[in-house]
Amino acid sequence: MSLLFILSLRLIWVQFIMGQELQQKAFDARFRNVEVKAKRGVIYDAKGKPLAISVSTDSFYAIPAQVRKANKVDETAAKISQILGMDQAKVKELITKRQAFVWIQRHVPDEKAKALKALNLEGINFVEEPERFYPKGPLAAHVLGFAGIDNQGLNGIEITYDKILSGMPGTIMVEYDAKGQEIPDALHKYVPPQDGNSIYLTIDETIQYIVERELDATMKLRNPKRAGAIVMDPKTGRILAMAARPAFEPNKYKEYDASVWRNFLISDAYEPGSTFKTVTAAGALDEGVVKPTDRFYDPGFIKVGKETVNCWRRGRPHGSQSFVEGVQNSCNPVFVTVGLREGKDVFYRYLYGFGFGKKTNIELPGEATGILVPKERAKDIDLATMSIGQANAVTPIQLITAFAAISNDGWLMKPQLVKEIRDKDGNLVKTIEPEKVRQVISPETSRMLLEILETVVSQGTGKNAYIEGYRAGGKTGTAQKIIPGGGYSSTEFIGSFMGVAPVNDPRVVVLVIVDSPQGIYYGGQVAAPVFKNIVRDTLRYLQVPVQVEPEKLTQNNQKTVRVPNLTGMEIKEARNSLEKLKLKLDIYGDGTKVKAQLPLPGSELPEGGKVILYTSVPAHQGQPETVAVPDLTGKNLAEAKEIVKLLNFNLEVQGSGVVIRQEPEPGMQIAIGSTITVVMEPQSQTTIVPAGP
Template sequence: MQAVPHHEIVTRMLVVAWGLLLCLLVLIGRLGYIQIWQHRDLTAQAERQYRKVLVVHPPRGTIYDRHQKILAMNIDTDSIYARPPQIEKKAAMTQALASILRLRRGELRQKLYSNKPFVWIRRKVSPQEAAAVKRLTDRGIGLLRESKRYYPKRELAASLLGFVGMDNRGLEGLELLYDRYMYGRPRRIILEKDARGRTLPGEASSLPSSPQGLDLILTIDENIQYVVEKELSAQVKATQARYGVAIAMVPHSGEILAMATYPTFNPNRFRKYHPSRWRNRAITDGFEPGSTFKVIVAAAALQEGVVRTDEQFFAEQGAFAVGGVIIRDHKPFGWLSFPQILEQSSNIGAIKIAQRLGKERLYTYIRRFGFGEKTGIDLPGEIPGLIRKPRHWSRVSIGAIAIGQEILVTPIQLITAFSAIANGGKLVKPYVVQRIQREGQVVRSFSPQPIRQVISPAVSQELRTILQGVVERGTGKLAAVDGYTVAGKTGTAQKIDPQSKTYARGKVVASFVGFLPADHPRITLLVALDEPKGRVWGGTVAAPVFSRIARQIMPYLQVPAQNTAVVWAHPASSPRSQEAAGGDTSQATSFFAYAPLQAEWLPAGSDLP
């Protein structure tokens, strides 16, 4: 056998050595790649294999009224979950849970027999349900504490506040619009799992969480909101109306003190109501304003100087042709002064005033009063209404628009325009949130925002005097409030029949918009009822609601009245707090029965204690 040359042996050994070295380098490279470059991904994968992280939603910020009374808050509640691999007697557990939680057995069986390491059974259950589940003593069933939204005043201001979903995110109202402020950062719960993916028994651990969301302080006054809702709901029921809307606003600042719709709903159980109940009709629904719009026509005419307050207009004995269409008054009138046209709500008088203005100037003032565009109120879902440009008007349009037809307005637009007349002629943006705060510290605040001067203070004063006559001598007599001067205007607008596309008989929107005291207005109020039954004039069904609301809240706002008794109101826990004056004693005492106040009636002119 021939011997292998020495140099070949050396060569083979070097080849093997280099091969082993190369393999070693590849192995080291691979280990380095895994340990260094893939470290984060593999660590996360390992975490997922033996840990499960649940996201538990944080407490939302609290919503308060202007006096720090809670309107929306959070409560701790239990959520029930299952670890299917650890449940021993699944059939018995299915039956027990279905009975306690009133769940369908088929749906529950699908969850408990699954291979998933974790499933929710039901979240945010009642204390009674949680206690019953705890007694089951099965290690495959557990409970986690979560935050649940709670509205302690139930229906109060429901359409304005809105509500949240199961994940604590806002779905409607202020809860939706300010969700990014009120929604805190979620809390994470860690559940440990074994090699087979089964959740290990024992308490779940929590990772650090951020503080709860920010709080909202509203312009809403809980007591005024209560009075407005009480009187509105009573009148909707009494007149069998489809729905009603009422708003209370501070005319100089745009602050909304109350905003109500009826029928309403309980936001704690919002799913039990038809979605139409959730709508805030004060901003989402438009209607033809009817005779309340004559005030806008009158304001424009006075500002442009095309009429004088002492001027007379012939009302054609109740019938007048505009563009080939006969328009009638609710009763025949002869000669009427400019103030009497508003006092008696003469259609023909309003049309003649509008004709003097002309369609271009009339349209300009309609837009300057804010119609045809959103007011910008801090609530979701507002619509702009509708007013066509003059080039699209027909020959009859100037007459129709002058009496509140062929135009679509929202309640918030109408009360904002009337507030401009009340405050000296300045259009002010309405708003419902005063400030946003965290643990009492202001994060952001909101203040009144004047938009533009629509009419002069002098014209505003003339209109306030004329509108006072509407209540004292005209169609708004039932809006009067003892001890206070009231200015306002009635409206009765026919509704369009969707089938015939013509005005339907007996179907109207009856409204009243006004402010008081007339000379120095402190509050503007709007009341509108959709399709009331019986005597359906704005002066007969809406004006009385205005009166009942005003006579209760004026003493509460400490607005002094003349020639009436004085009420000294103070909390039961304090010897003195605030004073109020005027109004009917029975009504005010009824109001203070709701508010945490005690009322003592003193003779007019008495010194307050």
Template sequence: MTTNVLMRKRITQLFLIMGAFLLFLIGRLAWIQFVNGDKLSTEALENRMDDIKVPAKRGTIYDRNGKELVISISSDTVYAIPPEIKKPAETAKKLAEILGLKYEDIYKKITKRSNFVYIQRKVDPEISKKIKKLELPGIDIVEESQRSYPNGNLASHVLGFVGIDNYGLNGIEVTMEKELAGVPGRILIEKDSLGREIPQALHQYKPPQPGNSLVLTIDETIQYFVERELDNIVETYNPKSATIIVMEPKTGGILAMGNRPDFNPNKYGEYPQTSWRNPAIWLNYEPGSTFKVITAAAALEEGVVKPESRFYDPGYAVVSGERIKCWRYPRAHGSQSFEEVAQNSCNPGFIQVGLDLGRERFYKYIKAFGFGQKTGIPLVGEAKGIVIPEKQVKNINLATISIGQSISVTPIQLITAISAVANDGVLMKPQLVKEIRDSQGHLVRKIEPEPVRQVISRSTARQLAGILEKVVSQGTGKNAYMEEYPAAGKTGTAQKAGKGGYSSGKYIASFAGFAPVENPQVAILVVIDEPQGGTYYGGQIAAPVFKNVARDVLRYLNVRPRVSKTELEEKEKRKEVIVPDLINMPLTEAQDILRKAGLASNLEGSGQWVLNQQPKGGAKVLEKTPVILYVGPEAKSVPEGTEVTVPDLTGLTMREAGKLLGALGLKMNPEGSGVAASQKIEPGTKVKAGTTVKVIFLPPAPEPFP
């Protein structure tokens, strides 16, 4: 009895244990099936499926007129599915013969423990046809797209390039990657756990969706103008680098942007990586006298100066114990209006303006014009420039910044600021992309021009444009002068900074301007870094480039010239003559000299004595050009003791200086020979007749262009 009860208990315990275990199995099965079922199913699918991405066809890049700058062409890629290959040795041999590759390399690839390998990408269509005819098991061909740049090096820094996988690596190709790339396709291949072929296996190809296309602000024709001039610069001056940017002031649209050195995006790997960088957006350089446009804009807007304000240049300025020379030193500009200060690019005049502005007001405009910050142009690698923190600025810094030293800018910053002056004081964000369109050509999004801020008033901008026009027509920018299209601009020659100061013999020559003055259509910046051959002044080598580009661009844009074609042809037939120096001559004698030189004369004032002239002596003009003579009554003998005003003798010969002083009753104590470089009694000083004025004469030197 006892034994039976014990047996029943043991049997019951066994059933309970088995029941509990069975319940556990049911619970575990339910957990796997209903809770983790989807996850495990996905993992199982992933474990037996290979998913290979196929890059999509990238969108086309057009210029503003719809001309193709970048296209995608179809190319074939040969790939292998190793588990499906029946005879690897024979297959490798046949592929090696057709593709021109090593047998060992192909055999190694197709015998790998893998479900997918590339044999060769982007092969010639004729080669892919031969491979298809062989119908090799495990070998297949898929269509990919290959980027092509039909114009070679044209606008290479703007366009950029893509890598082997069709991902953007440089230029607009990388910044607009999301729009251009499209949606990749897929190759799906089913396998077993050992990577072997499965009967009736799944092998699918999902085609990619092409990317959107871009319409740029770049104009292919204008870009060609720029590239032509860059090639001429390289051939003539062999610089370290050169940059030209053409911008539309009203919109901020970049019509052209070119650099040397450059590269061919189709073969970018054959060029040094340093040539891939875009100097137009990353080069930090001291702008020199081109920055005087910013100084003048701030001073005019703040009412610190007027065009007629008077300045005196002794050839240098002393600030905080430091002597800063004018580019013309030891010759001085003497007494001049602010308008003439700009025409002559006079350093002491601009230094005085900068100091009068003061740190707070000057920096307000430096920041407002966009210096010390990125412009936001859609290209990689843009630099901010280098601006001394406002709190650390001293008077000596203000003085040097006002003439374009102690501050570094980028070319894109400077052309954007110059365009703001041309655009009635409104600063625009640089624009490269106008429209985004889908693969069928339908408009996806239009990108409107983006105003940033009103930097200076319209009246100040127009006033400054008038001053800059005279810089081109009468001042240091004469080599940029165009008879048919009046231009405004400023030259720049900056010595490059090095260790412990400025580097001897290393300069950056530049010219920045816009045209036509009355209705600016283009703003152009030319920057030439370290030109060789001994000529490095911006007015000599950069200004003519500006003229060549501006003239061709304005004609191409059908901008109406100020003078007719017939008038231009007549003027082109006229010879170029040198204007004689007529100051302090009797009027009849001066007019006779002009007639013999083939020049006309216009009179301002009354009298028989030439007090001043325009253009100045030494200027080159076309024959029959009128020379304005400012005349007045000839000075008579002045009784000794009478108060008279000391004149400005700068630039006069010893004979001319003596004649002028004698007419005023003053005596001269000359020292040296040549032309008057300085005088001990400053112009404008009231003295008594009979006073002796010591005048320093120096040999005349060729006048450089700042």
């Protein structure tokens, strides 16, 4: 009786108390789940144009027990291998495995999938799986990133917003017997997935196209190691375009080296050179330690303790100039003086205020923090070099974000790439509003500095960035690249330009970076024209009204003209050609014909700009053809080589750095093929900083 009572209690316990749990365990023992990924949400541009979509493809799988039961293993394997292009032995191995479920091939192309479906092979089934597709190819690849075969985000926005885009996966449920073996006629249940939400970027497809078009042109023209550009709305921090070269095709990302996937605009820190002088100027003007009318004198260098900081134009110093002229000339001694006036505490306050030394928290993986000289260890020479854009390493996204604050009444905005999240039916889930971080400088300082930067474009080193019809301002930069192990390269440079337009009502700020261009490397030559083309077409696309009348531009001699090819012309003919274009000229030598010219044919200059003509005296009565010796003083090695090559001379170099002396003297007539010897000041004796236009 007692035994019966105990058994009854046990039955009640198992049936009513443990029943649900045991039933679930039995179910789990009988069924195995194979996950089926949901269709990822669409990534749209700011105007709703799709940049990343998911397309349905068929993935084929086998139930090996059913294949064996049909007793047509070899025939089935042969047909599958023929359609899918797989090895027949491999197919046979897959479809006869001792397991309940096995993938044969996923994401099968449509034509092959139709052919395989038509065979209706026993034990061979298919399921629709989403596959990521980028309809614009490489456009915005470094922003979008890519997704893998299992529909998971692996890079870019795809990985940052993976949880939002990926949705809820479905399952294929396969039944096993009590011994864990497959059942030939088992139940196979399919639970469909739930599609992910979609996101709308701040990127504008049209502006993105403009940027990438100009970067492609620069890669062909300058042959740099890499190049990149960012376009931002300074009032909101929203990024309208971001692109880097070399690029990759996200639909075929596996075919590229992983290094190409890297978005150096957010992941790499570099010494920005003279573009950073905008930050130095902003803090100094805001603190009142310098006024636009303050006077400075540039002898070509400045002493800071025992160290010497050179101006990029040491051989032809700027001499006496106002602060505004110092900005126009990108004069290093002026900015060193201003930085030292600010002092360490003030300088670092603005350095931190503009966000340097920490992440901007842009919605992309792999953002770097940059490298700052620790404040407690900073000496006067560090302050001096930081003032002109060396010693500290910043990321391009940090730099453009700081410049956007200068253009936005001093308000620093968080850079933004995503503005909306919507569900699969298009219903709004979340709006991401622009985020103010802090006010760094006053609106008055902001407007004052923008007016100064406008003169850099109209009168200074940024003339190649001048945009007819719009008021643009900006700053050039030419930075020596750091050599691994320490020191600076004398042959590789990063040319850049950072600007804003229109300066009286900023709509866009743009940073252009050209890393290690071949030949000419100054930012004013290699990056400013890219800025000009991007901003001109962007403002027209945004329907920003033209601000200056064409006739007013002519009166102000600010219209740009293309330099003609004058090589081989008589001097008189070349002079007439330049006068018609309202260009000035300097003539080197006593010859009657033009041997070479700078700038090169096809370059753009503002009206009133200067063209240097090098003349030759033809061979006569046994005397060789002679050409005037160019002035190489203050030039770097790469620039000196280019000029000497134009004139068919040889170059002998002593030392490194910039040219401080040359033989023969400039202006002398010497035979073509002769050697010019230049003496260059070693970097070990002085801080060489050719960070200029």
